[in-house]
Amino acid sequence: MALMITDECINCDVCEPECPNGAITQGDEIYVIDPSLCTECVGHYDEPQCVSVCPVDCCILDPSQVESKEELQAKYEALQAKG
Known part of the structure; x- marks a missing residue:
C-alpha cells in the first residue's frame, strides 16, 4: 500500500x-x-521514513492504494530507472 497523511497533520515539515x-x-x-x-x-529503507519521524502518527497506510511488497x-525499480 502507499501511505497517506491524515488531517491530523500539524505541518511540522519533518516528513517531506x-x-x-x-x-x-x-x-x-x-x-x-x-x-x-x-x-x-x-x-531505500526497512521502514517508511515519514512514519518513523512523524510526531503525531498521521502517516498511515492508504486503504485505497493496496500494493504488495513485490x-x-x-x-x-521503475522510479529508479526514470532517474
Whole structure:
C-alpha cells in the first residue's frame, strides 16, 4: 500500500525531506503523499521514513492504494530507472 497523511497533520515539515522518492509535498492545508511515487520506502529503507519521524502518527497506510511488497519493489525499480 502507499501511505497517506491524515488531517491530523500539524505541518511540522519533518516528513517531506525524509521521503527518498519525493512523494510528499505541501498540499492546500496539510502535506500530501503522491501514491504514484510512494513505495513505503521499499528499496531505500526497512521502514517508511515519514512514519518513523512523524510526531503525531498521521502517516498511515492508504486503504485505497493496496500494493504488495513485490509491487512496491517494482515501483521503486521503475522510479529508479526514470532517474
